[in-house]
Amino acid sequence: MQRLARLTRRCLTALDAIASRVYGWPWNPLHQSGTVAVAMLLALVGTGIYLLLVYRLGAPADSVARIAADPWLGSWIRTLHRYASDLFVLAAALHAARMFAQGRDWGPRTLAWVSGVLLLLLGLLCAWTGYVMAWDTFGERLAREGARLLDVLPVFSEPLSRIFAGDGAVPSAFFFVNLFAHIVLPLGAGVGLWLHVSRLARPTLLPPTRVMWSILGALTVASVLWPAALGSAADAFTLPLSTPLDLVAAWWLPLSERMSAGAAWSVASVIFIALLLVPRFNRRPRTGAWAPSHVDTRLCTGCNQCPQDCPWDAITMVKRDDDRPTLVAHVDASKCVSCGVCAGSCAPMGVGPLGRSGRDQLSVLRTRILPEITAQPSAIVAVCCAQAPASHIAALRARGAAIHDVPCVGNLHSSVVELLVRQGARGVIVCGCPPRDCVGREGPKWLGERFYAQREAELQPRVDTARVWVATLATGDLAGTLSTFDDFAQRVAALPSPDREHDVQLQAECEPVAAAAPATAPATAPATAPATAPATAPAQ
Amino acid sequence: MTPRQSPVQLARAVVVSAVALALLAYASAVPWSYHSGHAARLRLSWSARPERIETCRTLSEAELAARPAHMRQRVECEGHAATYLLRVSVDSQLVNESVVHGAGLRNDRPMYLLRDVDVAPGTRRIRVSFTRREQTDDDAAAFAPAAASDADTGMYAGRAQREATERARRAGAAVPAQLVIDTTLTFADRGVHVITFDPERRSLQVSRGALERSTSPPTVPHDY
Structure with a gap:
């Protein structure tokens, strides 16, 4: 696992180097992969609302063809919806790879990792149902594959595959259920996103304004210039020569079609479980560099700075068990990721992971x-x-x-x-x-x-x-x-x-004042005028 | 310090972004082969209830009297769902032979059949038979209505007839013991013909959708 993490890190470093050279490090979109994924989710919701208004359950292929033929609004909004979904999958996968490579996937970060894996899965499922909605040859192909996979499960009384056999029209209930799933899954993604960032003190949800609008603008221009292909309408009585394949959101389809349904389920389950278990494989003993922060209560003045700085809300101020009138910092080891940010926040130098105060x-x-x-x-x-x-x-x-x-x-x-x-x-x-x-x-x-x-x-x-x-x-x-x-x-x-x-x-x-005196301010509080910042202070 | 971007760097960023977006657009809809141009398919798709092979006997008056009043069913049957042999021939060559069971753990649920048979385009003689595997001495006897009984009085009056009607309904809802379609179909390149079971005609039929798309009119299916 560590070897795989190192390999991933090398690949990401090479990509980062290229992106930093091209865009400059403050706007390197690869550093913003998580927030870019959220921005794409918002773009998908925005464009999806418009598409929902003009989509017709009774004539899915016709309505999507009409949307695609509308050069003023429908064509580029539909294309933007598709490109945003692809970019969401790419950004989420890249974000996961970065967290894995940097070892930011275990311990207190396990919840974020697991919810992130589920979010990525939801993204793929949502793309699946979205393509089926269009009901072109690719949508039909995905629907057939989905039915083939579901038919081996003892869930449905009648095999779903027969829906597409051609001995009857595809029931509108199928398209309704598909549309329902396409709407419910993003709601699930919203809950997943809340879980994903719930442990963070100050989650950053959107990329810097310049990066976000540049990406959205570029995607819009691409949507106008290169409208997404739409296959011919699905027809049960004609075998299509070829279908358009989304290699990003439906990369699994060529693999799945070559396997039996049971084998496809087995492989997918193994991959999914392995991803969920990454925090288990990657975890380190909470000693040495991974030891949680520790508070030297003798030095703590109760200034409340380390709880404010901790990115994981792992530090709280609690009552002291001695006779000093101040509060004292307390580290919740189950939330501490050993980042050591608290060590730099403590004026009397009384907090920090082992050996790093x-x-x-x-x-x-x-x-x-x-x-x-x-x-x-x-x-x-x-x-x-x-x-x-x-x-x-x-x-x-x-x-x-x-x-x-x-x-x-x-x-x-x-x-x-x-x-x-x-x-x-x-x-x-x-x-x-x-x-x-x-x-x-x-x-x-x-x-x-x-x-x-x-x-x-x-x-x-x-x-x-x-x-x-x-x-x-x-x-x-x-x-x-x-x-x-x-x-x-x-x-x-x-x-x-x-x-x-x-x-x-x-x-x-930096020793705190005598224990008897009320230590409301750290002993190192500036006694003179504050340091003047350089004229060209680094932008943060 | 946040570095500034020179016009050259900006131009480079625009070009790289354009290439990346072009790649994304391409990856979003890669043409991917599905079927060969010179291929056609015969699809068999239907669902039907299997017959129930039963051994029935009429209970004696003494047996009926020993049972609670609400359980006095005159004819008791024990049995199992029938299984069927599917045989598909294309130009007199057998291309598929399989046994079809009812769904469910006890195989007593409706049968759902979906088979795709690849055939070469052109005019082909197709023969599909769907035959019950289990033999009974006399099918009619197995489903024959029990004789009405004068013993059915009061709230149980006419029960024997109702039981017989129910058995007849179940028998009628089941697929016939033998279904055969022997027909000639013209398969266009990448064309699909669908053969299905029509529960109203109680016979195998070529789906109308396929016929309407056929480039040449097919022969009228011959039903048995």
């Missing part, structure tokens, strides 16, 4: 990077997300940067950057992933706000922010990475040599 980060820094800076005082330190492309990190190293990697930039505590600057680093560039491709969901978003918008735990005013920069390392955009680094290197080269402070003890500075 702010204090742990400072300890690692002292042993790994500080000796390097001491030896080479003019070095620029690049703090890079562990998910960043290796080629980019190698290129930065070749430029003379000292590399310090973190599991996710959302984990990074601002004290780490402060320590680096106060210990004499010429500059610190923090390199995160594109925001919509963050395995911790909201890492780059919170990092930017902590550094530039005074979000707890903010970068302290005593830090020279001219020496700090936040960059994005996007697969396929090495030139952009190097350009950003070179610009930053030029800027810090123009600054005077940094003053190296000795014996900086940030842990001690």
Whole structure:
């Protein structure tokens, strides 16, 4: 399973590189696959309502042919409906592949994975019933195959296949039931979508406006330019030479037709069950890198920041069991995905997964990077997300940067950057992933706000922010990475040599106030004017 | 920092998007072969109730008297649903021979028959027979109405006749013991002829839909 995940990841990385080069990483549609699928669902509902108004149950083939022949509205709306359904299937499959490749499919994410698989299945079933509604040769072919598959199940008293034999007209009840299913399935998809995002604190349902309208606009133009093919009307007394086949939404049909009904059910069941069991196969022991976050109640000041930052609503504030008047953070391990975003949110550095709290980060820094800076005082330190492309990190190293990697930039505590600057680093560039491709969901978003918008735990005013920069390392955009680094290197080269402070003890500075005193604000709350954001703060 | 797109990058994005959409449009309706141009099909499709092969006996007055009043059925039958042998010949060559059972676990539900037989286009002599496999000494005797009994009085008056009528109705609803159609049909390229059981005529018929589409008028089916 891990090997398959690595292979999927390699394929996706190659695709991401192409898309980032073409569109630029902020608008890479592959990073938006989940939200694109939702946008397509909305497009399907919108176009579907129009089609429902002009569709006639009594004459399905005729009514669809009339819709297709209407050049002003019907043709392109019908085509847009079809292309949107194909794009929905593609986007949902790509989204699932990305979650699988990044290991975001087990533990607390199991519900999202399982509901996502069901949503994809609903999408395929909905496409199936939609094609049958048109009742052209392809629709009839799908209906025959569906009847063949259903006839082996002990469900219907009379074999469904005889409906299409030709010894009688296809009953209108069949088209009614099909239409009913075509309408009910998307309602089910709505429920599935609610389940899919129910564990998230702040689900993102739609892609950025520019991406969404670009995709919808492009699909509309394509619908006008290339109207979707419609086969000839279904006729039980003629064997069609060929039918149009939707390779995206009905890819399974050529395979299914070559199998016996029993074999087709068996293969489909095995695939479906295997997909449902992916969280079981992919799960890791909740230790080490996968250990849930832990709260050091001695350090917790009850500031309520980590519950606000947690992307999974895994942290709540509860009553303390000692005599301090504040609340204390409590992590629900069953909801925690070990993203570590809370570690960067805690000013006193009292929360985070095992070995990744702010204090742990400072300890690692002292042993790994500080000796390097001491030896080479003019070095620029690049703090890079562990998910960043290796080629980019190698290129930065070749430029003379000292590399310090973190599991996710959302984990990074601002004290780490402060320590680096106060210990004499010429500059610190923090390199995160594109925001919509963050395995911790909201890492780059919170990092930017902590550094530039005074979000707890903010970068302290005593830090020279001219020496700090936040960059994005996007697969396929090495030139952009190097350009950003070179610009930053030029800027810090123009600054005077940094003053190296000795014996900086940030842990001690971040200790909360005495237990007896009411700790309504973290001990590290800014006492002076807030740090000014750089004139060209990164867009989030 | 959010990178800006140059006009060249924008043009490249437009071109790549256009190619991707063209691929999507193509993948959405790939022409896919279904049947060969030189093919035709004979389709057999019908549903009918199988006959019930029963052994009936008339209960004696003593047996009837021993039963509760509401269970005094004069004629008791035990049996099973009949099975049928389907034989399809094209130009005197047997192309399909199979046994057809009623549906359901006990095979006592209606039979649903759907068979597709590939034939070469052209004029073909088609013979389809559907024959009950079980032999009875005397079919008429098996379904003969029981004699009316003077014993049926009061609220049970005429029951013997009602039982006989019900058995006759069931027998009439079942498929005949033997159905045969022997006819000549002209199959156009990719044409389909459908043979079905007409419950009103109680015989096999060529479906009218197929006949109307036939390029040359077929011979009138000969029913047995």
